[in-house]
Amino acid sequence: MSLFSITDLSVDVPDRRLLHGLTLDLPPGRMIALIGHNGSGKSTLLKVLARQMTASGGRVAFEGRALADWRARDYARRLAFLPQHPPAAEGMTVRELVALGRYPWHGALGRFGPDDHAAVARAMAECGVTPFADRLVDTLSGGERQRAWLAMMVAQEAGTLLLDEPISALDIAHQVEVLALVRRMCHEANRSAVIVLHEVNMAARFCDHVVALKAGCLALQGGPADLMRPDALQDIYGLPMQVLTRPDGSPVAIPA
């Protein structure tokens, strides 16, 4: 069964159509990059998948069930979403932030039980934030903060992670660190991830599967090797691109 099956999806905002009849199947258990030029509709697609935005037409099913048929908390147990600019979480410790990830399980009034404590501890350990569990989120560095938010998503114990440009505000070392962490989370715990990325080389290096959008339509779907070809890249970004090969054989794309 595919993770998401999208049929003829279109999204409209007043006077503009953001997605034009997109039809697409996303495979499970992979780390999927969603790339495209500015305004290509990649963030819109992610928001529709996260149920943050409603489609104007077409069908989207998650794990074989239409999006509208999921109850909010059931959906959050299966799928975790991180918006593009996570807020400052003022006055909250890392442990409290991660514990918010248990909301889909205990709800507004349920008891925060031993299972929840264990899940929070596991999530913090997996993302390496246990050492600063009691620090305030707004005193952390950018990379540490992003790891704390990832830990909140892990605490949700969802099989699928949706991330909207999780590395756009980070320096290159933290970009690699965060993407490596997401990759480990996918491959070692058999999770799926859909990540909106700007950086095409990062997408090719860390992701198993690439979906490229162009002006609201599907431009390309395939493995990193299908993406890292000059003609494919020129088609997606409308710019002549050159693909170099590094000594270890992996490709790097630069503007020609």
Next chain:
Amino acid sequence: MTARLLPLALLASALWLWAALHLLPLAQWPAWPLDPARMDIPQILLGFGLMPRGIVALLAGAALGLSGAMLQVVLRNPVADPTTLGISAGAQLALVTATIMASGLLQEGRWPVALAGAGLAAGLVLLIGARRAFAPVTMVIAGMLVGMTASAVATAMTLAQGEYLLSLVIWNGGSLVQQDWSGVRALAAVLAFGAAAAALLARPLRVLSLGTEGAQGLGLNVAAVRLLAVGVAVILAAAVSAELGLVAFVGLAAPALARSMGAVSIPRLLALSPLVGALILSVCDGLVLLVAGQVGEMFPTGALTGLIGGPLLIWLLPRLRGSTPPGTERAEGPAPRRERPAPLLIGLAVSLVVAALVLVWIGRVPGGWAVLDAQSFAAFLPMRLPRLIAAASAGAALAIAGAILQRLTANPLASPEVLGVSGGAAMGYAGVVYLVAAPTAAALTAGTMAGGALALILIAAFVSRRDMPAERVLLAGIAVSALASALLSAAMAVGDARSFQILAWLSGSSSAVTMPGALALAAVAAVLWTGALAARRWLAVLPLGAGVAGGLGLPLRPARMVLIALAGMATGAATVLVGPLSFVGLMAPHMARRLGLARPGDHVTGAALIGAGLMLAADFGARMAGFPYELPLGLFASLIGAPWLIWLMMRPQR
């Protein structure tokens, strides 16, 4: 686009002509130039009353339209206008103060006084705004705080001087009645000055519309242009205030309508807004004349523009898409966080009880202070206990409502006053006073709650919109408050004993509380506290924004509805006692946060305790400060609260 103004212009002239011809057939109109010596009474009424009145309506409307357009352009804020920024209220306070305390000042005319008041208010609002990068919502909230404080002080003074009430209230309402042509001459001069200034400033303002950094990059002296443009806007608004009183919302409506007619560029907006403003005020005044022709002059024109302006603001809000930069509000600096809040909370609770006991025991007697002996304690207890319970409960309820709203909207300036519930409640109270012949206390309470609930339903309609950001809800609340104050001033312009009753209630008093009423209020506070504790996980997640909350599976719309309903009911109940204005709902949650109570449960509990304490203190102060007379409780609380808040908003950020 000007063709679309034609029907409005025709309507305005038709209304005025109807009134004029009603007064005197065309054949008998006085010849120009007007000479009172050769005119009979109807001719004088026309030549020195109706004629200047029609022109004053045009001039004042144009001045307000231009003032609003300049403010909106310079602050890049589509809901800025002399009313929402507190400028008109500042002028009002200055004039009331001068009328009562130093009437000699007014011999030079109302202008210097009004201008000073308007300038002070505008300066204060701009100072607060400058600390926060002129974020539109902050500006409007700051303007409203300044405006409400000014109105509160003005109300207190009016209350103290009953004999002046009538003339002041009518002046407040913005009556356009004229006795000669002096108003026309004065306003025409100011408008000419404003038009010239606007023409000179049009190009710099266009550059400024790129934003501060962009404009500075192009070599513009941003501070000077801002100061000049705001200065011109203040002069225009103050002139109208001095001449006519508070004419609300024309400055908001005119640029909005001009924009909807296609005036996109700044020079065009500055040119068209005065035209639209002139026509709006003319039509409103024509309608007032129409009613006056039938049943006599019932209410001032300014009240009518308020009635139109409130709904207009509500209508505008959903259309502000993209023009209000989101996420510009930030809390002031990192608040401390206490690891173990329990000792602090227990300490607060204990000191609250001790304070209550002490306040029961001591009191002021003629010539000094006294601690009650056992006998008089027994005599005083039934009188003092209900009001202490009621004051503390009202404070706690308002504080919890404030804490909920601040977390819900992720805006540190949210509070029940800002939500419009208080304004709605005030409308309900006034409605009962005017519609029921001899209202009982129960009827008044019911009316107040109903008014609050009505405002709440309006707000809830906003919240239920899917894409409505929480800060827009605050603006909707401000619109409701403005509508309420316009209705109230219309009601009070009737100027009889009932106006006085409403005025007295508006400033809040706890002296009439009975024990059952106090206990009911305490029960409301307790229910609210329990509800807030039960919803503490929502209160933890909601400040993180809709994206995170939705991702965690939190039912966003129902959660917002429930929390707003909780806050609104509590506000309505507390408002019955302390009046619509106290700032406790704004202050107490802030203080709790500053004391290091970061977790939602602790925050709400701490805010409730602090709010109760503040209100006890205000009650004590209100009883003692003017002994043996009693000052209004809500007024006293706001006089403590407003300066503190303004100081808080002006503190530098991290």
